[in-house]
Amino acid sequence: MDVSEAVARRTSVRAFKPDPPSAAVVRAILEGAARAPSGGNLQPWHVHALAGAPLAQLLQRVAAAPLQVPPEYAVYPPELWEPYRTRRWRNAEQLYAAIGIPREDKAARLQQMAKNATFFGAPVGIFLSVDRRMGPPQWADLGMYLQTVMLLATAQGLDTCAQEYWAFCAQPVRDFLGLPPERMLFAGLALGWRDESAPINQWRSERDPFEAWGEMRGFD
Ligand SMILES: Cc1cc2nc3c(=O)[nH]c(=O)nc-3n(C[C@H](O)[C@H](O)[C@H](O)COP(=O)(O)O)c2cc1C
Numbered sequence: 593m594d595v596s597e598a599v600a601r602r603t604s605v606r607a608f609k610p611d612p613p614s615a616a617v618v619r620a621i622l623e624g625a626a627r628a629p630s631g632g633n634l635q636p637w638h639v640h641a642l643a644g645a646p647l648a649q650l651l652q653r654v655a656a657a658p659l660q661v662p663p664e665y666a667v668y669p670p671e672l673w674e675p676y677r678t679r680r681w682r683n684a685e686q687l688y689a690a691i692g693i694p695r696e697d698k699a700a701r702l703q704q705m706a707k708n709a710t711f712f713g714a715p716v717g718i719f720l721s722v723d724r725r726m727g728p729p730q731w732a733d734l735g736m737y738l739q740t741v742m743l744l745a746t747a748q749g750l751d752t753c754a755q756e757y758w759a760f761c762a763q764p765v766r767d768f769l770g771l772p773p774e775r776m777l778f779a780g781l782a783l784g785w786r787d788e789s790a791p792i793n794q795w796r797s798e799r800d801p802f803e804a805w806g807e808m809r810g811f812d
Contacts (some may be wrong), residue, residue: 593745593746593747594756595756598743598746598747599743601746602742602743602746602752603751603781603793603796603797604753604754604797605712605743605751605752605753605786605793606707606712606753606790606792606793607712607713607786607787607790607792607793608711608712608713608714608715608727608751608782608785608786609676609713609715609785609786609787610713610715610782610784610785611715611784611785612643612644613715613716613717613748613750613784613785614649614785615643617748617750618641618643618716618783619759620744620748621741621744621745621783622639622641622718622741622749624740624744625690625737625740625741625744625782626646626737626742628733628736628737628739628740629733629736630730630733630736630737631730631732631733634721634726634733635728635732635733636722636730636734637720637722637733637737638720638721638722638731638775639720640718640719640721641716641717641718641767641783642716642717643715643716644720647711647715647716647717648755649785650717650764650768651709651710651711651717651778653764653767653768653780654709654761654764654765655709656764657761657763657764659760659761660759660760660761660762660763661760662665663759663760663762664758664759664760664762664777665759665761665776665778666685667756668680675800675804678801679694679800682798683797683798686795686797687701687792688701688704688796690792690794691704691753691791691792692791702772705757706760707759707779708755709750709756709757709758709761711753711780711782712753712782713784714753714784714785715783715784716782716783716784717780717781717783718741718780718782718783719758719765719769719777719779719780719781720734720737720738720777720778720779720781721769721771721775721776721777721778721787722734722775722776722778723774723775723776724774724775724776725774730783731778732747734778734779738754738779738781740752741781744782745783749785749788750783750784750785751783751784751785752781752782752783753781753782754779754780755779755780755782756778756779757780758777758780759778759779759783762777764774764777765777765780768802
């Protein structure tokens with residue numbers, strides 16, 4: 593699979609089969625992704641990958657803990673404006689429509705959202721953390737690392753879902769992993785093979801056309 597195919601095939605998968613990928617494959621993905629660029633080659637990412645008993649223990653602890661309000665960091669700006677507000681709204685509408693949850697059924701929506709805290713049933717849960725003293729450029733570096741992990745996973749036939757939701761469960765995760773106080777939990781990543789029969793995996797997110805966000809000048 594070449595890079596273009598991996599980019600086109602990657603989607604956020606929200607229902608997984610339980611079969612675990614091998615330790616060697618997971619390690620190769622996480623290690624290979626460290627070829628991602630970072631400003632000044634700081635390599636500001638820290639990574640924890642959990643499977644089997646440690647993953648089950650962590651998920652139990654998270655399930656027993658209250659949701660963290662406020663979360664580890666502001667996942668979105670307080671009042672989203674256009675066009676972001678509509679994009680976010682449409683994305684959520686389409687996701688819930690794909691699994692037959694109507695807009696007014698808040699309880700069902702919350703129940704679906706809570707599945708984030710199980711890594712959507714994925715056999716591997718990965719956490720990315722970063723030193724709190726780092727700024728937006730290093731957060732961008734983490735994003736590049738994260739996308740490289742997702743593309744390498746795709747090249748292995750695996751599936752992923754990046755999850756900021758973990759910012760709402762940061763304390764039990766931090767305690768379990770033994771993160772030092774200066775280390776902020778940035779995101780989780782579910783990793784495994786998609787459950788092809790799950791309705792939530794049938795839906796594909798939209799993208800705005802190039803003209804909405806891009807411009808090219810000086811080309812023939
Ligand atoms: C940093 C990051 C955090 C995300 N957090 C979540 C999350 O907590 N839960 C979730 O279901 N999807 C999450 N997503 C997935 C986005 O919703 C998804 O990327 C977007 O809707 C586009 O869909 P696609 O990934 O299938 O192309 C996250 C994606 C990124 C890049």
